[in-house]
Amino acid sequence: MEVLRVHQKQERDPTVANRFRGGVHPDDSKHTSKQAISGLQPAERLILSLSQHIGAPSRPEVSVGDRVLKYQPIASPGGFVSMALHAPTSGTVKAIEPAPHPSGRLVTAIIIEPDGLDEALDLTDKADPGLARSPENWKETIRDSGIVGMGGAAFPTHVKLSPPEDKPIDMIVANGVECEPYLTADHRLMLESPDEILGGLFLAMEIVGAKKAVVAIEANKPDAAEVMRKADLPEGVTVKVLPVMYPQGAEKQLIQALTGREVPTGGLPMDVGVVVQNVGTLAAMNQAVKEGRPMVERVMTISGPLPNGPGNYRVSIGTPLSHVVEQTGGLKGPAARLINGGPMMGQALAGLDSPVTKGTSGLLAFGPGELRTLRQRACIRCGxxxxxxxxxxxxxTLGSMVEFQLFDQLREFNITDCIECGSCAFVCPADRNMVQFIRQGKAELLALAGK
Ligand code: SF4
Ligand code: SF4
Known part of the structure; x- marks a missing residue:
């Protein structure tokens, strides 16, 4: 559809540097940016979902009744685009059964009852503290460590680091943009662990053979930009501060803002020579390669008007969200809206039964009337x-097509290019719930294709 691409053909205005097309300015509400990362008491039950990443579910490698040690592999990848799972602490496998999942569905999970000893596997053989091994070996370690994109998408990291030979990569982007309102986990990680992030960035550059890298940070985090600039930057790495604009942290938009390159429709960042990795993912890569530590925990933000203990917390994967809330002081009152992730792209949660997964960047809680309620009306074609x-x-148009069930025309209007950022719903004066329409449209397209 030529008419749909017309905006991409416009010449870039050379006076407006570092800009992607479109975008909005929601109130960033980053109230927890001064809260240092802290730990939590362990939960009495961990729910390790076999589907907490993009790709095939992981395959269990343990049985009910097995004792497991911290860092022990408990599930292997179910395919190339899949990932391994590891025990976050020592304990006993109590069940392998359908369990609550942030999607609202029941998904098979390995349930571990911790024994409180936190007895760990010896990681000496797995660690490469002096980086004496080869980049190929580092990539295998990253795969075996179960590392996925921690910005929310949870795409297996080793897959991103395996571009085909005909797609050379010349730039790695360390994504510290964190453009979603409320979330500050990446901000704190940049302030507190810059060397771990840069260590992971160096590994990514070596693995794909990129000579350049950019640490991208929005202008609302000047302290993080200063810390990163003063850190020991590997050769070829620069720090770039971008004007604040949502959804700048989305891969395609970030690449366009940094380089002017446009990822083609249906394409991937590697099509324009770029690999984007979230700063948390880079820190996890560094730990995996240098210390042999697989991904068993992550940093997440607790925020919104309701939590008594808003802040940034390092939490074991599999910890029930109810435990996280309880350990951080509970809620001030009944929650009308719970969100897994940020308010723009996060998932609404039915309750707190589901666990922290590798993609859980935050948990937000709002009381009645504290979030705009959409009262959907007819489109007034304001544009x-x-x-x-x-x-x-x-x-x-996409919303109307879904509303009137014209599903077979959706592909022609490039619905699969939608990144579900919610910017359209954010500005809509008729409160149209466009993201819901678009998600439904994508699901109908898959159904039509028999997938
Ligand atoms: S913003 Fe809302 S009302 Fe305006 S054209 Fe888009 S869908 Fe219609
Ligand atoms: S949700 Fe999709 S259609 Fe709406 S603004 Fe974002 S990319 Fe565009």
Missing amino acids: SCISVCPASLLPH
């Missing part, structure tokens, strides 16, 4: 959604 769409789509 606001078109002007903010970073993917150059016609959101109002």
Whole structure:
């Protein structure tokens, strides 16, 4: 559809540097940015979902009744695009059964009852503290350590680091943009662990053979930019501060803002020579390669008006969200809205039964009337959604097509390019719930294709 791509053909205005198309300015509400990362008391039960990443479910490698040690592999990848799982502490496998999942579905999980000893596997053989091994070996370690994108997408990291030979990579982007309102976990990680992030960035550059890298940070985190700039930057690495604009942290938009390169429709960042890795993912890569530590924990933000203990916490994967809330002081009152992730792209949660997964960047809790309630009306064709769409789509048309069940035409209007950023719904004066329409449309397309 030529008409849909017209915005991409416009010449870039050379006076407006570092800009992607569209975008919005939600109030960033980053109230927890001064809260240093702290730990939590362990939970009495861990729920290790076999589907907490993009790709095939992991395959259990333990049986009910087995005793497991901290860092022990408990599930192997179910395919190339899949990942391994490891025990976050020592304990006993109590069940392998359908369990609550942030998606709202029941998904098979390995349930571990910790024994309180936190007895760990000896990682000496797995560690490469002096980086004496080869980049190929580091990539295998990253795969075996179960590392996925920690910005929320949870795409297996070793897959991103395996571009085909005909797609050379010349740049790695360390994504410290964290453009979602409320979330500050990446901000704190940059302040507290810059060397771990840069260690992972060096590994990524060596693995794909990139000579350049950029640490991308939005201008609302000047302290993080200063810390990163003063750190021991590997050769070829620069720190770039970008103007604040949502959804700048999305891969395609970030690449466009940094380089002017446009990832083609249906394409990937590697199509334009770039690999983007979240700063938390880079820190996890560094720990895996240098210390042999697999991914068994992550940093997440607790925020919103309701939590008594808003802040940034290092939490074991599999910890029930109810335990996280309880350990951080509980809620001030009944929650009307619970969100897994940020308010723009996060998932609404039905309750707190589901666990922290590798992609859990935050948990937000709002009381009645504290979030805008959409009272959807007919589209008035104002065009606001078109002007903010970073993917150059016609959101109002996509919404209407889904509403009137014209599913077979959705592909022609590039619905699969939608990154579900919510910018269109954010500006819509008719409160149209566009993201819900678009998710439904994508699901109908998959159903039509028999997948
Ligand atoms: S912003 Fe809302 S009302 Fe305006 S064109 Fe888009 S869908 Fe219609
Ligand atoms: S949710 Fe999709 S259609 Fe709406 S603005 Fe974002 S990319 Fe465009």
